[in-house]
Amino acid sequence: MGAAGIIFSDGKFGQIDELVRKRTEASIPFGGRYRLVDFALSNMVNADITQVAIIAKRNYQSLMDHIGSGKDWDLSRRNGGVVIFPPFGNYKSGNVYGNQLEALQGIIGFITKCPEENIILTECDSVNTIDYTDVLNQHEDTNADITLIYKELEPQEIHEEYLVVDTDEHGRVKKASMIKEINGVQKAVINAWVIKRKLLQTLLSEAASKGATSIEQEFIINNISSLRIFGYNYTGVFLANNSMEQYYANNMALLNEEVRKQVLEVCPIYTKVRDSAPTKYGKNAVVKNSFIADGCIIEGTVENSILFRGVKIGKDTVVRNCILMQDTMVLENVKLNAVVTDKNVTIRSHQELSGCAKLPYYVAKNMMI
Amino acid sequence: MQKNKKCIAMLLAGGQGSRLLALTTKVAKPAVSFGGKYRIIDFPLSNCTNSKIDTVGVLTQYQPLILNDYIGNGAPWDLDRNYGGVHILPPYQAKDKSAWYLGTANAIYQNIDFIKNYHSDHVIILSGDHIYKMDYADMLEYHIERNADCTIATLEVTYEEASRFGIMNTDPDMNILEFEEKPKVPKNNQASMGIYIFKTDKLIKYLEEDNEVVDSAHDFGKNIIPNMLDNKEHMVAYPFKGYWKDVGTIESLWIANMDLLGDNPNFDLYNPYWKIHSRISGGTPQYLGENAKIENSIISGGCQVLGKVVNSVIGSNVIIEEGAIVENSVVFNNTVIKKNAHVAYVILDEDVVVGENAKVGEVDATTKEITVIGRGYEVEANKVIGKALNIEREVK
Numbered sequence: 001m002g003a004a005g006i007i008f009s010d011g012k013f014g015q016i017d018e019l020v021r022k023r024t025e026a027s028i029p030f031g032g033r034y035r036l037v038d039f040a041l042s043n044m045v046n047a048d049i050t051q052v053a054i055i056a057k058r059n060y061q062s063l064m065d066h067i068g069s070g071k072d073w074d075l076s077r078r079n080g081g082v083v084i085f086p087p088f089g090n091y092k093s094g095n096v097y098g099n100q101l102e103a104l105q106g107i108i109g110f111i112t113k114c115p116e117e118n119i120i121l122t123e124c125d126s127v128n129t130i131d132y133t134d135v136l137n138q139h140e141d142t143n144a145d146i147t148l149i150y151k152e153l154e155p156q157e158i159h160e161e162y163l164v165v166d167t168d169e170h171g172r173v174k175k176a177s178m179i180k181e182i183n184g185v186q187k188a189v190i191n192a193w194v195i196k197r198k199l200l201q202t203l204l205s206e207a208a209s210k211g212a213t214s215i216e217q218e219f220i221i222n223n224i225s226s227l228r229i230f231g232y233n234y235t236g237v238f239l240a241n242n243s244m245e246q247y248y249a250n251n252m253a254l255l256n257e258e259v260r261k262q263v264l265e266v267c268p269i270y271t272k273v274r275d276s277a278p279t280k281y282g283k284n285a286v287v288k289n290s291f292i293a294d295g296c297i298i299e300g301t302v303e304n305s306i307l308f309r310g311v312k313i314g315k316d317t318v319v320r321n322c323i324l325m326q327d328t329m330v331l332e333n334v335k336l337n338a339v340v341t342d343k344n345v346t347i348r349s350h351q352e353l354s355g356c357a358k359l360p361y362y363v364a365k366n367m368m369i
Numbered sequence: 370m371q372k373n374k375k376c377i378a379m380l381l382a383g384g385q386g387s388r389l390l391a392l393t394t395k396v397a398k399p400a401v402s403f404g405g406k407y408r409i410i411d412f413p414l415s416n417c418t419n420s421k422i423d424t425v426g427v428l429t430q431y432q433p434l435i436l437n438d439y440i441g442n443g444a445p446w447d448l449d450r451n452y453g454g455v456h457i458l459p460p461y462q463a464k465d466k467s468a469w470y471l472g473t474a475n476a477i478y479q480n481i482d483f484i485k486n487y488h489s490d491h492v493i494i495l496s497g498d499h500i501y502k503m504d505y506a507d508m509l510e511y512h513i514e515r516n517a518d519c520t521i522a523t524l525e526v527t528y529e530e531a532s533r534f535g536i537m538n539t540d541p542d543m544n545i546l547e548f549e550e551k552p553k554v555p556k557n558n559q560a561s562m563g564i565y566i567f568k569t570d571k572l573i574k575y576l577e578e579d580n581e582v583v584d585s586a587h588d589f590g591k592n593i594i595p596n597m598l599d600n601k602e603h604m605v606a607y608p609f610k611g612y613w614k615d616v617g618t619i620e621s622l623w624i625a626n627m628d629l630l631g632d633n634p635n636f637d638l639y640n641p642y643w644k645i646h647s648r649i650s651g652g653t654p655q656y657l658g659e660n661a662k663i664e665n666s667i668i669s670g671g672c673q674v675l676g677k678v679v680n681s682v683i684g685s686n687v688i689i690e691e692g693a694i695v696e697n698s699v700v701f702n703n704t705v706i707k708k709n710a711h712v713a714y715v716i717l718d719e720d721v722v723v724g725e726n727a728k729v730g731e732v733d734a735t736t737k738e739i740t741v742i743g744r745g746y747e748v749e750a751n752k753v754i755g756k757a758l759n760i761e762r763e764v765k
Contacts, residue, residue: 031654032653032654033653033654071444255656257656260653260656264653265653269653273445275445275644275645275646275647277404277405277638277639277645277667278404278405278406278638278667278668278669278670278682278683279655279667279668279669280629280630280639280666280667281663281664281665281666281667281668281678282632282665283631283632283664283665284664285663285664285665286662287657287661287663288657288658288659288660288661289657289658289659290656290657291654291655291656292654292655292656292657293654293655293670294406294654294669294670295639297639299632306654307654
């Protein structure tokens with residue numbers, strides 16, 4: 001048994017435009033000190049998977065910086081560990097890969113060399129705590145070629161580009177399609193699969209010879225009867241981040257103790273360690289219902305907010321319902337409501353900014369207002 | 370073939386620190402928590418890293434298990450190096466002798482082969498029980514410029530305090546003329562900080578000579594430094610300005626923690642150019658509840674605060690439940706303060722549980738006498754524990 005992991009740092013769809021202007025989806029900050037890739041990586045580490053490839057495409061500098069040697073995930077290993085594969089131009093066209101099939105063909109060397117029997121393919125679009133040990137056990141018990149991890153979702157929760165499946169009483173996938181029915185709960189594949197490594201190699205070379213472009217069509221829909229494809233019913237926490245509205249709501253959900261426990265305490269979530277001092281509260285600080293990372297200095301009022309590492313809140317400033325990313329500096333006498341500041345934002349004194357939960361006011365990286 | 374090191378550090382971390390009472394029952398003084406997520410040894414170790422000293426021998430003896438675990442491979446301080454890095458040096462058995470470290474000088478003497486291994490020109494001797502930020506590189510430069518055989522870092526103290534320290538009498542050029550260990554009537558107020566840089570060959574020479582003296586205390590302050598002065602070696606004082614605190618007593622440990630608080634704290638942990646590194650990575654962000662009240666305090670990662678915290682320093686993963694009050698206290702990692710409990714002027718060690726409605730320390734008075742609750746102690750619900758007490762679990 002055993003598995004190696006492959007993480008796509010950019011999803012097939014639904015990226016949050018504002019947040020991916022300067023970074024790949026995998027390095028979108030989340031929950032006060034994490035980045036989306038931390039959840040995918042930690043799930044693998046928690047299942048004793050020690051060989052992981054991350055396929056990068058869009059601006060991956062922040063990802064390289066975040067992952068470093070992989071030490072913080074205990075993935076800096078003599079044998080295996082985590083490797084980032086940046087995209088590369090083909091000798092004929094000069095273009096980098098255009099879809100996930102091409103992306104996987106680009107790292108066929110990694111796939112061929114892996115000693116593990118299975119490959120886990122996943123994206124970073126959602127925050128989840130998939131227990132891959134359990135998935136792999138089921139994969140083995142059912143002698144599956146491919147196991148698709150799905151979650152039963154209400155129609156309004158299903159993104160239009162999810163693969164939707166039907167399974168029989170043994171869990172075998174009988175039908176898979178990209179077309180959604182309007183009614184009822186459906187089994188949506190949450191962009192996480194397990195596939196036999198040798199099979200992946202074969203399917204990839206076939207796909208290349210045909211010039212196929214859709215991994216779902218080529219691997220799943222075309223092979224429903226010829227391969228043993230099973231579904232794995234994931235019932236844990238699932239926070240999909242396909243829009244700013246969802247992203248905002250998902251962060252705010254961490255203020256709920258139950259959600260916080262499910263996301264952060266089912267299994268440890270690892271992230272890059274930054275040597276921050278503990279957070280310091282001034283004499284006039286007022287802080288309520290907030291989730292605050294290390295290294296902050298708070299002298300004003302903070303309510304219902306998520307503060308990342310190194311945020312500074314000045315005197316007489318009131319911050320409500322906000323997400324303030326790393327090193328945001330809010331000076332004195334500022335009022336913020338439903339604002340999302342990206343990294344290194346400075347808000348000067350006497351400013352007022354306000355958004356709403358449906359449309360939070362977003363301030364881009366390094367901006368000074 | 371390896372490049373020779375310019376200077377290596379030897380960090381004395383074997384002391385018991387018995388005046389820290391229950392806090393050092395299970396851990397050596399350098400491993401005692403400080404400033405939330407830190408331990409005392411983080412300060413000299415981070416100073417080494419920030420001063421570009423990449424080889425550190427840590428001499429351990431008393432209760433070393435937690436300290437060993439904490440230092441590990443040295444990665445948090447960037448001291449996991451291919452050549453050099455941090456090394457734990459406990460006492461060991463040799464062919465025809467085996468002995469505990471008998472004094473500070475003897476501890477270094479027993480590890481003379483470690484020093485020789487690195488062929489460094491200089492050795493800096495540090496101790497693991499002080500809170501300060503100091504650029505050893507600057508001191509080393511001074512030591513080399515002055516072509517000193519030994520340079521001793523000194524700090525101006527008040528004349529009242531001076532009789533607790535080793536006092537340096539110098540000429541105007543800072544050449545040391547006389548050294549008095551804990552003088553009754555100090556002639557001067559330049560106190561030794563216990564930080565020495567030696568030329569390696571001189572250090573080895575005097576350590577070997579001292580080892581032959583039967584009735585020697587094998588101590589730097591009492592033996593090595595006076596012997597070198599007697600032999601007219603070139604010894605200079607390096608005057609240090611800045612925050613420095615010997616946290617050897619409960620009171621000084623509490624004060625040093627309080628020095629971190631306020632708008633312009635006496636000791637600032639937030640300087641990005643002189644970071645203090647720690648093995649504690651911060652844990653999850655801290656959650657502050659709907660009815661939490663936080664005032665003038667420092668709180669570390671992973672905490673959950675639903676009650677009130679005033680003028681206090683809180684370590685990692687501490688839980689303070691609804692209605693609980695923590696005032697003027699220092700709380701170490703993983704401690705739980707249950708509903709409506711009240712603690713004031715207390716140091717709570719790691720893994721302590723304060724039960725519901727319990728009252729610990731000086732809840733109403735103002736004499737500021739600190740109560741200490743030792744590691745893993747459980748204060749029962751509704752119990753009242755007064756001021757200036759030292760409470761710990763029975764040691765089996």
